[in-house]
Amino acid sequence: MSDPVPTSQRLDGRVAVITGGASGIGLSTARRFIAEGARVVISDRDGAALARVAEDLDPGLLATLEGDASDESDVAALVEVAIDRFGRLDIAFANAGIGGPQRIVDCDLNEWSRVLDVNLTGPFLLIKHAAPHMTAGGSIVVTASLNAVQAGTGMAAYCSSKAGVAMLVEVAALELGPQGIRVNAIGPGFVRTSLTEGAFAVPAIVEGYAENTPLGRHAHPDEIAGLVAYLASDESSFVSGTLQLIDGGAHIMRYPDILGILGA
Numbered sequence: 188m189s190d191p192v193p194t195s196q197r198l199d200g201r202v203a204v205i206t207g208g209a210s211g212i213g214l215s216t217a218r219r220f221i222a223e224g225a226r227v228v229i230s231d232r233d234g235a236a237l238a239r240v241a242e243d244l245d246p247g248l249l250a251t252l253e254g255d256a257s258d259e260s261d262v263a264a265l266v267e268v269a270i271d272r273f274g275r276l277d278i279a280f281a282n283a284g285i286g287g288p289q290r291i292v293d294c295d296l297n298e299w300s301r302v303l304d305v306n307l308t309g310p311f312l313l314i315k316h317a318a319p320h321m322t323a324g325g326s327i328v329v330t331a332s333l334n335a336v337q338a339g340t341g342m343a344a345y346c347s348s349k350a351g352v353a354m355l356v357e358v359a360a361l362e363l364g365p366q367g368i369r370v371n372a373i374g375p376g377f378v379r380t381s382l383t384e385g386a387f388a389v390p391a392i393v394e395g396y397a398e399n400t401p402l403g404r405h406a407h408p409d410e411i412a413g414l415v416a417y418l419a420s421d422e423s424s425f426v427s428g429t430l431q432l433i434d435g436g437a438h439i440m441r442y443p444d445i446l447g448i449l450g451a
């Protein structure tokens with residue numbers, strides 16, 4: 188047996204890129220990566236939020252870039268910033284995601300396409316552009332969702348995109364394993380972030396999630412960041428091609444009927 192990997196500075200010397208890093212799960216993960224010794228480049232489409240994050244964190248440890256996670260040239264630029272500023276790339280966290288409730292029969296094709304572009308094409312682009320720079324091996328993590336395995340009313344585009352992510356990481360793990368690159372997805376349940384702030388304004392939705400979660404509550408983004416840091420670190424050195432649910436056990440129960448609760 189080798190010595191146990193320390194859990195405090197697990198990412199010492201590593202360089203990471205994160206999409207959707209200015210808020211919620213992405214921001215908590217950026218802070219966690221830095222706390223564990225990494226240098227991080229975050230991109231986001233929200234320039235004002237990025238500027239607020241940059242004010243708060245050491246510029247020697249964090250770089251920011253405004254960009255769209257579904258735009259190939261923006262994604263390529265994010266990877267270039269990591270190489271130019273910090274000289275290497277070890278970790279890529281494809282995290283940007285969007286979604287809103289809409290019945291299939293009411294869903295505009297542009298809205299469907301936009302969700303698929305950000306949630307599924309975005310991770311494909313980051314894997315495509317990050318992997319060739321991971322010359323010393325690496326770890327790629329993609330944010331899927333509980334909805335990769337559990338359907339919800341009004342969530343056709345979101346659920347389909349997240350189920351697609353679960354398969355994308357399997358194919359990427361197959362193709363990149365020989366280069367020492369691990370690829371995994373995470374599947375959070377209900378987490379309080381700006382994405383879900385609208386849902387938190389409706390008590391019946393919050394109760395619906397809590398009732399259908401064995402642990403009886405929602406998650407804080409820091410709890411999700413802990414799993415991403417583990418997957419990014421050598422502690423998960425034999426974990427690849429997986430979807431790691433982090434949902435308080437919600438996958439064992441049923442998804443709340445959001446459209447039913449909203450009377451839509």
Ligand SMILES: NC(=O)c1ccc[n+]([C@@H]2O[C@H](COP(=O)([O-])OP(=O)(O)OC[C@H]3O[C@@H](n4cnc5c(N)ncnc54)[C@H](O)[C@@H]3O)[C@@H](O)[C@H]2O)c1
Nearest residue numbers: 207210211212231232255256283284332377378380381382
């Ligand atoms: N909050 C939850 O309950 C929950 C549950 C499961 C999965 N997720 C997933 O977690 C990920 C992060 O979401 P969050 O809850 O932290 O939300 P959030 O809204 O707090 O953060 C998402 C960030 O991504 C950015 N973003 C959105 N679209 C972008 C784009 N096209 N290009 C660049 N940046 C973009 C937003 O500006 C925002 O800063 C998403 O993939 C989401 O689907 C969230």
